[in-house]
Amino acid sequence: MGQSPTITTGERSETESAAPARHMLIDGSLVGAPQSFRSVNPANGEIVGYAPDATVVDAEASVAAARRAFDETTWATDVALRMRCLDQFHRALVQHREELAALTTAEVGATPALLAGAQLDGPIDIVRFYADLLETHPFTEDLGNVESRGMQHHRWVEKEAAGVVAAIVAYNYPNQLALAKLAPSLAAGCTVVLKGAPDTPLVTLALGELIANHTDIPAGVVNVLSSSDPEVGASLVASPDVDVVTFTGSTPTGRAIMAAASATLKRVFLELGGKSAAIVLDDADFGTAATFAAFSMVTHAGQGCALTSRLLVPRAHHDAIVEMVKANFAHVRYGDPVDPKTYMGPLISERQRDKVDGMVQRAVAAGATLVVGGEKKDPGFFYTPTLLTNVAVDAEIAQEEVFGPVLVVIAYDDDDDAVRIANDSIYGLSGAVFGSEDRAVAMARRIRTGTFSINGGNYFSPDAPFGGYKQSGIGREMGVAGLEEFQERKTFASVVPGSAS
Template sequence: MSVQDNGSTAVADDATSSGVTKRLLIDGELVTTERTFASYNPATGDVVGHAPDAGVEEAEAAIKAARRAFDTTTWSTDAEFRATCLDQLYQALRDNAEELRELTIAEVGAPRILTHGNQLDAPIEIVKYYAELLRKTSFTEELGEVEFRGQPHRRWVEKEAAGVVAAIVAYNYPTQLAMAKLPAALAAGCTVVLKGAPDTPLVTQALAEIIANHTDIPAGVVNILSSSQIAPGELMTTHPDVDVVTFTGSTPVGKKIMAAAADSLKRVFLELGGKSALIVLDDADVATAAQFAAFSICSHAGQGCALTTRLLVPRAKHDEIVAHVAGVMQHVPFGDPSDPKIYMGPVISEKQREKIDAMVKRAVDEGATLVTGGEKVDPGWFYKPTLLANVDPDSEIAQEEVFGPVLAVIPFDDDDHAVEIANNSKYGLSGGVLSADDERGIAIGRRIRTGTFSVNGGNYFSPDVPFGGYKQSGIGREMGAAGLAEFQQLKAFSVVVK
């Protein structure tokens, strides 16, 4: 068993045909490897299938193909063709959505209900968004004329593709994370090497077959790898032929990638961890706040970097709100993710479940009150929705990302104190506020140092909204026009007007 570059684990084995099998996409060809590794259903622990275990040789070939496609074809300059290919990809994803849905439920452990949202259906729409944005984007900006040494000079700026992109995604929302990177990079004119997470390789590799069989995207423009090894990911982040690295995963790994990329001064986009706070102001409806907080932390078993994992409540209402939240959490339906009535599925692995359980136990040892949950449920890798009250804002459970269905309740004295606690974090990804007064909530939001913020349940997640964080939650933005800009370089021109 080997530790992966995104903090997960996988076991390599000999090639096998049992279960679902997928292939790598390298230079336009779907290829296999001598070795594969198993992917497991987190709801049962059973093997879903096997993925190709790419090594350094395959990663090198993928990067070489992407470099050739960028340097020797018209992909980077033919915007209309790129838009057509994105149209094809969008339609192909829609045509294959049901197969992807069942695979996502089985491999990711995502409840069926979530696949109709951010796990699958919503990310597919990102492709359509970038196809449309590409058609209405101007890649030239005129700056006008200036006089220099007695002659007029025309100046303008052109937006060019940044080059070869190495894209590495995490396990929690594999399709969404891939779609937040791939369509924008393609729209910009880049070529891409995409690597899926070792815990969910099959969902990402399914994209390889869709692209190869249902689009006119040229050979080498998109290459897709799966691997249980560290070396391919390391090569992708250090290779001299890679111009941009985009990574979604843990902050510690993001720091290593940033350090590795510094040697060649690659452009780096990092979407990392979060410890977002939901602030319940003293005028908020308690029952509504309890529903919102409980269902947020239980979404995909808490495996979301932008989920609000800290619940900040007025000290005078602490016990009342805790009681309401506990009541809701105890009735959140969890279990078999294929059941359409289930809201919460399992966590991704036994290793992750052990980490969650250990953090909960340490929190109790440090003085937090375990109100409900804190239990493993078998078979599979389920962990009961867990509520911790009277949490010290400086404690581990309030500062470190759990990535499980664990909510930490922290009391505050007034609005200023709530803002202080919310900003008392190395992370700055997201957050929210609940109040009877929208303007009061918006004013609070403007004081919180995060990249996204929800006021009274407002949904910021959409293809046209930039997503990313402050501080150690990352660098850059994906989605929206800002996401396109991450994969572009600016070139300034000037010519003497004759």
């Protein structure tokens, strides 16, 4: 998903030459590449900077470095070293927060409000969480003794690092996605090859530069790549020297990764798409629900896998709630993400905006009613908050992930009908419900998703596992569960001396 990066091999113009170039981190060294590609500001189309265009050879060198660091250094077994290095990384992130914020705004289109949350400050907190977790996390579990063959046998379980991790991230929340993979995998004792998204490579490269310049993380433990070539990611997935693949992105790509990884039976952790439903019960505060539905859907211009892009409303109250959502959309201020008054920034690229607009136009052609929105706005890649009604449950716009500021409203008849519609999806990432507490909780438990918001509750934090059911993914990020994704369990048994009867 996203616009194909532009490859630059010849001379740059004076304007282009002024744009900074960042470096990859491979085996402890910050390096470039013979070719580079532009990263473009989605709010105005200007060049933000240049990223090295890694090749498959670079990917293979990174995997080899990570393999050596795992097999030949003490990183996997030295918990104290990992704690110190994660603490150093956290301090570096905090110290360079404003630089990272400016880069994230320029490259991703993140607003100040988003930077204070899941675009930057929240991800920085993830590193702190795992650095602190190492102080208390039990790497050994005692199972006690058991009698067998006339002797006592003492048994225990040790949690070991899973090995070399290939971490591949999407463009929408590059700091969050990278650090939610980096921090727990490093805490577990793994070594990592991190590949940034082609649309937002510079943010990910900046993380690698901080690691190289401000931490004692040994050479090869973390390698950071940028590339416009899909074969680079494919080579990481297929490599026999990679033990774990963690990927965030589209469900079709996740399926392909799972298939490719099967050849070597490596562990695969996938955080994929969503088509989450927000359900408004007939005893809910409609105004609160409508505000949540409108403003959450346009967060980061709808470029979030867990956003509730389907609004399920009681049939008797359909029109009233639609009017409330429409009124809220009218108050959404979109534009320059640098402006603190801006609520919604741009889509990542012209290609993504065309995809969103195409889905909206097809929905209208199929019979949906365009209540408001559905307009491209220039300069930059802006798309107005869009509200659709009269949408069939099985329509493309109600089943497929749009990844844009588009909300569809679907009427339901009773609670059972609402549950049926919410669960009628290949996805199962998130959801929301508004209504009296007990009734809302009961309904939430019937929806097959990995996360759920009740009356606007926020589940997203470093200590809370995040992930989905069905084709929204496999595994969990964040929390203790996020650490355990990167651990193997080894069971031991030893005869207790002198226990023979």
